[in-house]
Amino acid sequence: MPTGDVFTERQAQDVERAIAGAETDTGLHFSVYVGPLGTSTREKALTLHGALGDQAARSVLVAVDPGLRQTEIITGADAKRFLDDHAAALGALAMTTQLSAGDLAGGLVNGLRTLAEHARHPQTLHLDQP
Amino acid sequence: MTTFVPMSALLVTVLASPAFAAQHRYEGDDPGPGLTAVETLGLFVGIPALVIAVVYVLVFVGTGSRGPRYRPGVAWRGAAQWWGGPVDAERAVQSAQPTHGGGGARAHW
Numbered sequence: 001m002p003t004g005d006v007f008t009e010r011q012a013q014d015v016e017r018a019i020a021g022a023e024t025d026t027g028l029h030f031s032v033y034v035g036p037l038g039t040s041t042r043e044k045a046l047t048l049h050g051a052l053g054d055q056a057a058r059s060v061l062v063a064v065d066p067g068l069r070q071t072e073i074i075t076g077a078d079a080k081r082f083l084d085d086h087a088a089a090l091g092a093l094a095m096t097t098q099l100s101a102g103d104l105a106g107g108l109v110n111g112l113r114t115l116a117e118h119a120r121h122p123q124t125l126h127l128d129q130p
Numbered sequence: 131m132t133t134f135v136p137m138s139a140l141l142v143t144v145l146a147s148p149a150f151a152a153q154h155r156y157e158g159d160d161p162g163p164g165l166t167a168v169e170t171l172g173l174f175v176g177i178p179a180l181v182i183a184v185v186y187v188l189v190f191v192g193t194g195s196r197g198p199r200y201r202p203g204v205a206w207r208g209a210a211q212w213w214g215g216p217v218d219a220e221r222a223v224q225s226a227q228p229t230h231g232g233g234g235a236r237a238h239w
Contacts, residue, residue, distance in 0.1 A: 006200060006208035006209070006211070007211070015213060016213060019213055019214055029214065030214055031212065031213065031214035031215055032211075032212070032213040032214060033210070033211070033212045033213075033215065034208075034210065034211045034212075035208075035209070035210025035211060035212070036206070036210065041236070042236060043228055045234075046228035046229050046232075047223060047226050047227070047228045048212075048215075048223060048226070049228075049229045049232070050226040050227045050228050050229045051215070051216050051219070051222040051223045051225075051226035052215070052216060052222075053216060053222065056229050057229075057232075061234075065206075066200050066206045066208070067205060067206030069202065069238060069239050070236070070237075070238050071236065071237050071238075071239070072234065072235075072236045073234045073235045073236065074229070074232055074233075074234040075232050075233045075234045076229065076232045077229075077230075077231040077232050079232070080231075080232050080233040083233075084233065085233045085234065085235055088233060088234050088235035089235040089237075091235070092235040092236060092237035093237060095237065096237045096238075096239035099202075099239050100202060100239040101202075102200055102201050102202050104200040
Protein backbone atom coordinates (compact mmCIF):
# COMPACT_ATOMS: atom_id res chain seq x y z
CA MET A 1 0.00 0.00 0.00
CA PRO A 2 1.33 3.45 -0.82
CA THR A 3 2.22 5.64 2.11
CA GLY A 4 3.28 9.01 0.75
CA ASP A 5 4.00 12.20 2.58
CA VAL A 6 0.73 13.84 1.66
CA PHE A 7 -1.64 11.59 3.56
CA THR A 8 -1.17 10.80 7.20
CA GLU A 9 -1.29 7.16 8.21
CA ARG A 10 -4.79 7.67 9.53
CA GLN A 11 -6.02 9.38 6.35
CA ALA A 12 -4.55 6.59 4.20
CA GLN A 13 -6.35 4.04 6.37
CA ASP A 14 -9.61 5.97 5.97
CA VAL A 15 -9.27 5.91 2.17
CA GLU A 16 -8.40 2.19 2.21
CA ARG A 17 -11.41 1.47 4.39
CA ALA A 18 -13.67 3.51 2.07
CA ILE A 19 -12.36 1.54 -0.94
CA ALA A 20 -12.94 -1.77 0.83
CA GLY A 21 -16.44 -0.67 1.84
CA ALA A 22 -17.35 0.43 -1.68
CA GLU A 23 -16.06 -2.86 -3.10
CA THR A 24 -18.09 -4.86 -0.59
CA ASP A 25 -21.23 -2.84 -1.28
CA THR A 26 -21.05 -2.90 -5.06
CA GLY A 27 -18.95 -5.94 -5.98
CA LEU A 28 -16.90 -3.72 -8.29
CA HIS A 29 -13.18 -3.02 -8.09
CA PHE A 30 -12.36 0.48 -6.91
CA SER A 31 -9.06 2.20 -7.57
CA VAL A 32 -8.03 5.64 -6.35
CA TYR A 33 -5.24 7.63 -7.97
CA VAL A 34 -3.97 10.91 -6.56
CA GLY A 35 -1.32 12.63 -8.62
CA PRO A 36 -0.60 14.52 -11.82
CA LEU A 37 -2.88 13.80 -14.78
CA GLY A 38 -0.99 15.81 -17.38
CA THR A 39 -2.55 18.22 -19.82
CA SER A 40 -5.20 15.85 -21.16
CA THR A 41 -6.67 14.68 -17.89
CA ARG A 42 -9.42 12.49 -19.35
CA GLU A 43 -7.02 10.70 -21.69
CA LYS A 44 -4.52 10.11 -18.89
CA ALA A 45 -7.25 8.83 -16.57
CA LEU A 46 -8.48 6.44 -19.29
CA THR A 47 -4.91 5.18 -19.73
CA LEU A 48 -4.60 4.61 -15.98
CA HIS A 49 -7.89 2.75 -16.13
CA GLY A 50 -6.53 0.68 -19.01
CA ALA A 51 -3.45 -0.13 -16.91
CA LEU A 52 -5.70 -2.05 -14.54
CA GLY A 53 -5.61 -4.80 -17.19
CA ASP A 54 -8.16 -7.59 -16.96
CA GLN A 55 -9.89 -5.89 -14.07
CA ALA A 56 -10.49 -2.67 -16.04
CA ALA A 57 -13.94 -3.63 -17.34
CA ARG A 58 -15.41 -4.01 -13.89
CA SER A 59 -13.31 -1.30 -12.27
CA VAL A 60 -14.08 2.21 -11.16
CA LEU A 61 -11.11 4.57 -11.21
CA VAL A 62 -11.24 7.73 -9.16
CA ALA A 63 -8.41 9.99 -10.33
CA VAL A 64 -7.67 13.31 -8.68
CA ASP A 65 -5.11 15.87 -9.78
CA PRO A 66 -4.79 18.27 -6.84
CA GLY A 67 -2.50 20.57 -8.83
CA LEU A 68 -4.96 21.07 -11.67
CA ARG A 69 -7.91 20.77 -9.28
CA GLN A 70 -9.49 18.24 -11.57
CA THR A 71 -11.14 14.95 -10.74
CA GLU A 72 -11.96 12.19 -13.22
CA ILE A 73 -14.11 9.18 -12.50
CA ILE A 74 -13.81 6.35 -15.03
CA THR A 75 -16.15 3.39 -15.04
CA GLY A 76 -15.36 0.25 -17.03
CA ALA A 77 -17.73 -1.23 -19.59
CA ASP A 78 -19.19 -3.68 -17.04
CA ALA A 79 -18.97 -1.33 -14.10
CA LYS A 80 -20.99 1.21 -16.05
CA ARG A 81 -24.06 -1.04 -15.79
CA PHE A 82 -23.92 -0.76 -12.01
CA LEU A 83 -22.63 2.78 -11.77
CA ASP A 84 -24.09 4.96 -14.49
CA ASP A 85 -22.78 8.39 -15.44
CA HIS A 86 -25.39 10.08 -13.29
CA ALA A 87 -24.16 8.27 -10.18
CA ALA A 88 -20.56 9.03 -11.15
CA ALA A 89 -21.42 12.71 -11.45
CA LEU A 90 -22.94 12.63 -7.97
CA GLY A 91 -19.73 11.08 -6.65
CA ALA A 92 -17.64 13.74 -8.37
CA LEU A 93 -19.82 16.45 -6.89
CA ALA A 94 -19.52 14.97 -3.40
CA MET A 95 -15.75 14.95 -3.79
CA THR A 96 -15.32 18.49 -5.07
CA THR A 97 -17.29 19.89 -2.13
CA GLN A 98 -14.61 18.75 0.28
CA LEU A 99 -11.66 19.02 -2.10
CA SER A 100 -12.32 22.72 -2.56
CA ALA A 101 -12.04 23.08 1.21
CA GLY A 102 -8.61 21.42 1.12
CA ASP A 103 -9.72 18.10 2.61
CA LEU A 104 -8.15 15.64 0.18
CA ALA A 105 -8.68 12.44 2.14
CA GLY A 106 -12.16 13.47 3.27
CA GLY A 107 -13.15 14.22 -0.31
CA LEU A 108 -11.98 10.82 -1.50
CA VAL A 109 -13.78 9.03 1.32
CA ASN A 110 -16.98 10.98 0.75
CA GLY A 111 -16.80 10.43 -3.01
CA LEU A 112 -16.29 6.68 -2.65
CA ARG A 113 -19.16 6.47 -0.19
CA THR A 114 -21.45 8.37 -2.55
CA LEU A 115 -20.44 6.17 -5.48
CA ALA A 116 -21.13 3.03 -3.45
CA GLU A 117 -24.50 4.34 -2.28
CA HIS A 118 -25.66 5.16 -5.77
CA ALA A 119 -24.39 2.04 -7.47
CA ARG A 120 -27.35 0.16 -8.80
CA HIS A 121 -27.68 -3.55 -8.60
CA PRO A 122 -29.03 -4.62 -11.98
CA GLN A 123 -31.83 -7.12 -11.85
CA THR A 124 -30.80 -10.53 -13.05
CA LEU A 125 -33.51 -13.01 -13.89
CA HIS A 126 -33.58 -16.06 -11.57
CA LEU A 127 -30.60 -14.84 -9.56
CA ASP A 128 -32.36 -12.03 -7.73
CA GLN A 129 -35.22 -14.20 -6.49
CA PRO A 130 -35.02 -14.95 -2.80
CA MET B 131 6.07 41.18 21.22
CA THR B 132 9.60 40.20 22.23
CA THR B 133 10.44 43.72 23.41
CA PHE B 134 7.02 44.45 24.85
CA VAL B 135 7.06 41.64 27.40
CA PRO B 136 10.37 42.54 29.15
CA MET B 137 9.46 46.22 29.01
CA SER B 138 6.09 45.69 30.64
CA ALA B 139 7.63 43.47 33.33
CA LEU B 140 10.21 46.17 34.00
CA LEU B 141 7.49 48.84 34.12
CA VAL B 142 5.47 46.91 36.67
CA THR B 143 8.56 46.46 38.85
CA VAL B 144 9.46 50.15 38.66
CA LEU B 145 5.90 51.34 39.36
CA ALA B 146 5.49 48.99 42.27
CA SER B 147 8.82 49.79 43.87
CA PRO B 148 7.47 52.54 46.20
CA ALA B 149 5.19 49.97 47.73
CA PHE B 150 8.19 47.84 48.54
CA ALA B 151 9.97 50.67 50.30
CA ALA B 152 10.26 50.10 53.98
CA GLN B 153 8.43 53.26 54.91
CA HIS B 154 5.59 51.75 56.84
CA ARG B 155 6.76 49.05 59.13
CA TYR B 156 4.26 47.13 61.12
CA GLU B 157 4.59 45.29 64.33
CA GLY B 158 5.98 41.83 63.67
CA ASP B 159 6.51 42.16 59.91
CA ASP B 160 9.52 40.53 58.32
CA PRO B 161 10.37 42.03 54.91
CA GLY B 162 13.32 39.74 54.28
CA PRO B 163 16.58 40.57 52.58
CA GLY B 164 15.03 41.84 49.29
CA LEU B 165 15.83 40.81 45.72
CA THR B 166 18.95 41.58 43.76
CA ALA B 167 18.68 42.97 40.22
CA VAL B 168 19.44 39.55 38.72
CA GLU B 169 16.78 37.85 40.86
CA THR B 170 14.22 40.49 39.93
CA LEU B 171 14.90 40.12 36.23
CA GLY B 172 14.78 36.34 36.53
CA LEU B 173 11.46 36.47 38.36
CA PHE B 174 9.63 39.05 36.26
CA VAL B 175 11.29 38.57 32.86
CA GLY B 176 12.89 35.12 32.84
CA ILE B 177 9.91 33.09 34.03
CA PRO B 178 7.35 34.77 31.69
CA ALA B 179 9.80 34.38 28.80
CA LEU B 180 10.18 30.70 29.67
CA VAL B 181 6.40 30.22 29.72
CA ILE B 182 6.09 31.93 26.32
CA ALA B 183 8.86 29.73 24.91
CA VAL B 184 7.19 26.55 26.18
CA VAL B 185 3.83 27.51 24.63
CA TYR B 186 5.56 28.46 21.36
CA VAL B 187 7.36 25.12 21.18
CA LEU B 188 4.21 23.15 22.02
CA VAL B 189 2.23 24.92 19.30
CA PHE B 190 4.78 24.59 16.52
CA VAL B 191 5.92 21.05 17.28
CA GLY B 192 2.31 19.96 16.75
CA THR B 193 2.09 21.76 13.40
CA GLY B 194 5.44 20.53 12.11
CA SER B 195 4.81 16.85 12.80
CA ARG B 196 1.67 16.91 10.64
CA GLY B 197 3.80 17.21 7.52
CA PRO B 198 2.85 18.83 4.23
CA ARG B 199 -0.82 18.92 3.44
CA TYR B 200 -2.91 19.88 0.49
CA ARG B 201 -3.96 23.49 0.20
CA PRO B 202 -6.18 24.56 -2.69
CA GLY B 203 -4.41 26.88 -5.06
CA VAL B 204 -0.93 25.95 -3.88
CA ALA B 205 1.28 23.97 -6.27
CA TRP B 206 1.13 20.23 -5.74
CA ARG B 207 4.44 18.61 -4.85
CA GLY B 208 3.30 15.34 -3.34
CA ALA B 209 4.21 11.98 -4.83
CA ALA B 210 1.54 10.21 -6.87
CA GLN B 211 -0.40 7.60 -4.95
CA TRP B 212 -2.49 4.80 -6.34
CA TRP B 213 -4.69 2.60 -4.23
CA GLY B 214 -5.90 -0.56 -5.87
CA GLY B 215 -3.65 0.00 -8.87
CA PRO B 216 -1.55 -2.53 -10.78
CA VAL B 217 1.40 -4.14 -9.01
CA ASP B 218 4.02 -2.63 -11.30
CA ALA B 219 2.21 0.65 -11.92
CA GLU B 220 4.88 2.38 -13.97
CA ARG B 221 5.30 -0.40 -16.51
CA ALA B 222 1.57 -1.09 -16.62
CA VAL B 223 0.83 2.54 -17.48
CA GLN B 224 3.50 2.64 -20.18
CA SER B 225 2.02 -0.32 -22.05
CA ALA B 226 -1.61 0.59 -21.31
CA GLN B 227 -4.14 1.82 -23.83
CA PRO B 228 -7.04 4.13 -22.93
CA THR B 229 -10.17 2.11 -22.30
CA HIS B 230 -13.30 2.52 -24.39
CA GLY B 231 -16.94 1.76 -23.86
CA GLY B 232 -16.98 2.87 -20.27
CA GLY B 233 -18.47 5.89 -18.65
CA GLY B 234 -17.77 8.22 -15.82
CA ALA B 235 -17.80 11.83 -14.84
CA ARG B 236 -15.43 14.69 -14.32
CA ALA B 237 -15.39 17.76 -12.17
CA HIS B 238 -13.24 20.77 -11.57
CA TRP B 239 -13.04 22.63 -8.30
